[in-house]
Amino acid sequence: MINIGLLGLGTVGSGVYEIINQQGLFFKNQWNEDIKIKKVLIKHKEKERFVDIDDNLLTLNPKEILDDEEIDIVIDALSDREVAYNCIKNALENNKHVVTASKAVVAPNLCELQYLAKQKRKAFLFEASVGGGIPIINPLKQMIEVDNIVQIEGILNGTTNYILTKMYEEELPFYVALKDAQHKGYAELDPTDDIKGYDTARKLSILSTVAYGQKVNFDYIDCYGIDKIAVEDIYAFKEMDLTPKLIGKSKIKDGNIYAAVEPVLVSKDSSFFSVKDAFNLILLNGLNTGELHFYGQGAGKNPTANSIILDVINIIKGIYESENINIDDNTQEYKPLGFDGKYYFRFTFKDVKDIDLLLEDIVQYSQCKLIKENKNVIAIFEWLSRKNVDEIINKAQGLGVDYFYSRIDG
Amino acid sequence: MINIGLLGLGTVGSGVYEIINQQGLFFKNQWNEDIKIKKVLIKHKEKERFVDIDDNLLTLNPKEILDDEEIDIVIDALSDREVAYNCIKNALENNKHVVTASKAVVAPNLCELQYLAKQKRKAFLFEASVGGGIPIINPLKQMIEVDNIVQIEGILNGTTNYILTKMYEEELPFYVALKDAQHKGYAELDPTDDIKGYDTARKLSILSTVAYGQKVNFDYIDCYGIDKIAVEDIYAFKEMDLTPKLIGKSKIKDGNIYAAVEPVLVSKDSSFFSVKDAFNLILLNGLNTGELHFYGQGAGKNPTANSIILDVINIIKGIYESENINIDDNTQEYKPLGFDGKYYFRFTFKDVKDIDLLLEDIVQYSQCKLIKENKNVIAIFEWLSRKNVDEIINKAQGLGVDYFYSRIDG
Known part of the structure; x- marks a missing residue:
């Protein structure tokens, strides 16, 4: 008998509860183990x-x-991160x-919790934390274990x-679009983590680590x-035949790690172009393997619950120890x-x-196409170093000028 | 010390040899196991x-x-399938x-070899047999183990x-295109298995099983x-804004398995539309997980060798037993x-x-758009049962009429 304690009975938690109850008999046949949810924290x-x-x-x-x-x-399927952290640590x-x-x-906390799990010879698994139902972690x-990953990029x-x-x-x-997303249940009442890119940065941090x-x-x-994207920006993107995507990207080169989360304008040739609605697409680049794409539902009750159960199965099969990764905690x-x-x-x-005050300075950074329209100026820079981007932002902020920027990958 | 016997030193075999030699020290650090290729069959x-x-x-x-x-x-990285089968059986x-x-x-031979491996409590793994470097098997x-897969579709x-x-x-x-593919090393001297769809059918059979x-x-x-695709067909496809792909598809519904390999015309909205050159894309549909896409290099020395090494690592880590699948050999x-x-x-x-002899009969099957041009007739049927498709083919063959057909998924 394997007893499970479930923390949380919201969307994902109830999905987990349902799958385990429905599949119980199947699990028993397959591994001769009864799996039971013994207690649920609410x-x-x-x-x-x-x-x-x-x-x-309950x-x-x-x-x-x-x-x-x-x-x-x-x-753990809790929404409160502090309670969740304490429970996870305590459980390990x-x-x-x-x-x-x-x-x-x-x-x-990946490194700390992973290290603790190793000491205890227990599993700390988190497949569902990135990409919902997509098997990616x-x-x-x-x-x-075989290849060197040199780049990660994803919606x-x-x-x-x-x-x-x-x-x-x-x-x-x-x-207006945000309100619609909230109405449909995609966005939370406080959408900060999503729209500011913090959620993407967390997932990128996990994948990169x-x-x-x-x-x-x-x-x-x-x-x-x-x-900060305005309708005027959307018009301009359409004019250029590009579409905006919020992309997290990291790469490792000559021992340096590069990483950013930012809006990126992609063309029809990009794999990201046709990723619509709430879907996720993750690209991995391995030296031997080349480019791999993983695509699927990035959230939702059943896909996410399914990923959680996959981890549970790996624990029951006893292969979790090999799934605990090595991260040098001292680096x-x-x-x-x-x-x-x-x-x-x-x-x-x-x-x-x-306008002139800002422009005369910054157009010196790179070849640059300017489109002026009333109080809006659109500037397309052929090549900016990240340092230049930050300098431009600082100057705009200093002058109290409203701005939006996006990398162009098309 | 883990000793490996390598069968074959062609493209894939030499890729395996190189990776193991390059990674040897890393493997040793990770699992404290020396891995050595002891003998190579040529x-x-x-x-x-x-x-x-x-x-x-050697x-x-x-x-x-x-x-x-x-x-x-x-x-096993041999090209001769009979030698390979005998060696694999003998090795198990x-x-x-x-x-x-x-x-x-x-x-x-999947069921037979899998069954033999189980009896011997050894691994029989074949990640590299489908999708080259894409982790799919x-x-x-x-x-x-958790979800029900109901459909598989892939280039x-x-x-x-x-x-x-x-x-x-x-x-x-x-x-002309075939010759170019042979020149570039994509197609073999005898390309039958590829161009007739047999290679796709084998992979579809493995995934479906x-x-x-x-x-x-x-x-x-x-x-x-x-x-059998002619340049005239290409013109017609472009007219319809569709592009042809060779797609293997299977699904299970009400206990029945459906499967076919055939050219399919896809529109810009299809995920297959932008899969170009030698890349592969595999779509899996799970009841919980929804639709997942796996994309990457479907062949090639390093990607395929990398998949082989992944299997080897699973054996060394001792988790192969759980990777041997259950197929009811008695069904x-x-x-x-x-x-x-x-x-x-x-x-x-x-x-x-x-023309009339053939057409007057078959246009009764379904609503149908006809385009006649000299000795060519293009017919687009709104809906045909598979039985109708076979009947049309039989009639065309009976009259000695040359034909090409393709399902339309756009």
């Missing part, structure tokens, strides 16, 4: 549930799971395997991709979101560099006299 | 080699590998793990995809190739059904009087 007893569940299984006290010696595996300390879907916990762990956040698709196809202002075997702290990743945390490239800038001036 | 001693290799390692006699009790793992009987890249051996094996053969890309983009006749847990014999899969072999759908037909008549 926040409020009275709340209406998505699933039909015996009240006796508890408000994490200790009833974490201190229960009969519970072998703890599945109490010699339980842990599976989590929480990128907000994994990203900053486990294949990546396998790949790095890693379904919410922003939905908003961008909506803005582009219907020429809507950002806040696994791939390069070095801490790539998400706090240090250059991160620029999509909330200095890496402060990654951003990307040079072709860049799009839109400046919106309150005062026309600021 | 066909001719005098041939020029792609790799720098000690003559003492042998012309398979028994020097298969009977060597010190050899733990046999890697002699208690050796086997890793193979040969779809021509795996497709018809192992992720699929993991998925089916599984790089050679035909290269030829179709060439024909479409440069409006070339089939044989693993996914559905039932024998899906490739001999029974409806299989129509690309060698009747499944004769899969083909696909109904919208169909494109081009008939080329030697004698104009045959």
Whole structure:
């Protein structure tokens, strides 16, 4: 008998509960093991549930799971990251395997929790934390045993991709598209983490840390979101036959790690061009393997729950130890560099006299195409170093000029 | 010390040899195991080699590998499928793990060899047999432990995809594009297996057998190739804004398995549209997971060798037993059904009087758009059952009328 403690019974948690209950008999035939959810941590007893569940299984006290010696595996599907972190740490300390879907916990604490799991010879698995239903963490762990991954690039956040698709196809202002995403349940009431790119940066940090075997702290990743895109930008993108995507990208070259999250304008030739709505696409580049693409539903109840169960199965099969990765916990945390490239800038001036003030300076950085329209100036720079990009931003901010920028990859 | 016997030193075999030699030290650090290629089976001693290799390692006699009790793992990278089959069987009987890249051996013998491996408690792994460097077999094996796969669809053969890309983009006749593919080393001197779709059918058979847990014999899969496509067809496809791809597809519904390999016309909205040259794209549909895409280099020295090494690592880590799949060997072999759908037909008549003879009959099957041009008639049927398709083919053949057909998925 394998006893599971489930933390959280929201969308993902109830998906996990349903799959385990439906598949129980199948699991038993396959590995001759009964799998049972023994206890479920919830926040409020009275709340209406998505699933039909015996009240006796529910508890408000994490200790009833974490201190229960009969519970072998703890599945974390909590939304509160601090509670989740404490529970995960405590579960590992109490010699339980842990599976989590929480990128907000994994990203900053991957090395610490992985190290703790190794000491305890228990599993710390997090397939569901990146790419929802797409199997990406486990294949990546396998790949790095043979090949050198040199680049990762991806649309890693379904919410922003939905908003961008909506803005582009219907020429809507950002806040209208955001509202629609909230209405459809894609975006949360406080959408900051998604639209500012923090969620993407967390996932990029997890993928990069696994791939390069070095801490790539998400706090240090250059991160620029999509909330400043205006309808005027959408018109300009269409004019150029490009579409905007929020892309997290990292690469390792000559021992340096480069990483950034930023809007990128892609052309029809790009694999990202046709990734619509809440789907995710992740590109890995290996020296032997070449470029691999992984595409699927980046979130959602069943896809994410399915990824969690895959990790649980690996624990039951006893192959988890080989899935615990090696990260040198002693290496200095890496402060990654951003990307040079072709860049799009839109400046919106309150005062026309600021236009020359800003432009005469910055057009010296690179060959540059300027399109002026009333108080808007669009500047397309042929090649900017990341340092130049930051300087331009600083100057615009100094003059109180509103701006939006995006790398161009098309 | 893990001793490996390598069968074959062609493109893939020499890739395997190189990676193991380069990575040897890394493997040792990671699992504290020395990995050594002890013997390599070749066909001719005098041939020029792609790799720098000690003559003492080479042998012309398979028994020097298969009977060597010190050899733990046999890697098959042979081109002769009969020799390969005998060696693999013999290796398993002699208690050796086997890793193979040969779809021509795996497709018809998967159940038998898998069963033998289980009896011997050894590994029989074949990640490299489908999709070259794309990790697809192992992720699929993991998925089916939790989810139900209901559909598989893929561009599984790089050679035909290269030829179709060439024909479409440069409006070339089939044989010119084929010659170019042979010149570039994509197509073999005898290209039958590729252009007739047999190679795709073998890979589809392997994926389907693993996914559905039932024998899906490739001999029974409806299989129509690309060698009858004419430049006139290419013109017609462009007129319709569609592009031809050779697609293997299978699905399971109400207990019935459907499977076919055939040219399919896809629109810009299809994920297959932008798969060019020798790349592969495989779509899996799981009930929980939804649609997943796997894309990458479907062949080539390094990608394929890398997949082989991934299997070897799984053996060394001792997790291979869980990778041996369950197929009920007692189930009747499944004769899969083909696909109904919208169909494109081009008939080329030697004698104009045959036109009416053929058409008056077959236009009754479905709503149908006819385009006549000299001795060519293009017919686009809104909906044909697979039985109708076969009847049309039989009638055309009976009249000695040249034809090409393709399903339309756009």
